[in-house]
Amino acid sequence: MTEYLRLNAARNAAIATDRERCWGEERFYNNSESCVRVNGKDSEWFPINSGVGQGCVASPDLFNCVIDHLMIRVRQQVSGMSFGNFHLTNLEYADDTTLFSNSLQDLSSALSIYQTEAAKLGLQERWQKTKVMYIGDRLHPSPLFFGTDEVQFINSVIYLGSTITSSGDLK
Incomplete structure (x- = not known):
């Protein structure tokens, strides 16, 4: 059994966070x-109270520090998938993160760790933007819930311009 998870809200949440908790003193x-x-x-000037400054040279580094911290914790829990000699646990591109797992239980556990670690940084996952895709010939597993939020199962996903289907096809 193989599950595929798309966590595209993870990075979006990071830029709407309580920066005091993540980065302490905010000299930048x-x-x-x-x-x-x-x-x-030009519009009227307004204060920037959250997120990282657009165009600031330090912003990508601050952003990556938060995401890397989260993904180090999550990768320790995700079983990943093997493709020949390669073992893949996650893919990250821009604001999309994709996790691979051989079981829904491992995936659920990894997401719980993500949720816990994110909360320590003042982040909140937007579960309505999180999608799970089962790859294989079985029916979808039982629904996946986090609190009262149900994570939606999908039949295909577009990743870097290619469509991956639940049958494992790449278009």
């Missing part, structure tokens, strides 16, 4: 303001 972002330019006109 104290008293930061921004504006939006539309058709050559």
Whole structure:
């Protein structure tokens, strides 16, 4: 049995976090303001109270520190999948994270660890954006719940422009 999980909300949650808890002293972002330019006109300036500053050279590093911390904890729990000589536990690209597991129980456990570690950093997973895809010829396993939120099972996913189906086909 093989499950495939797409956790695209993980990184989105990271940029809407309580930065005090994640990064402590905020020398880079104290008293930061921004504006939006539309058709050559700037909006009123407004304070930046959460997330990382767009265009700031430190932002990608801060963002990656948070995600890497979470994924180190999660990878320890995920069984992953073998493809010939390669063993794959996760894929990360931009704001998408994909976890691979041989059992729904391992996957559920890994997500619980993610939820616990994320909460320590002030993050909250948006379970409605989390999707699970079973790859194989069996029917979908029992529903997967986190609290009162049910994680949706899907039949296909587009990853880096390629469609992966629940039968294992790549289009």
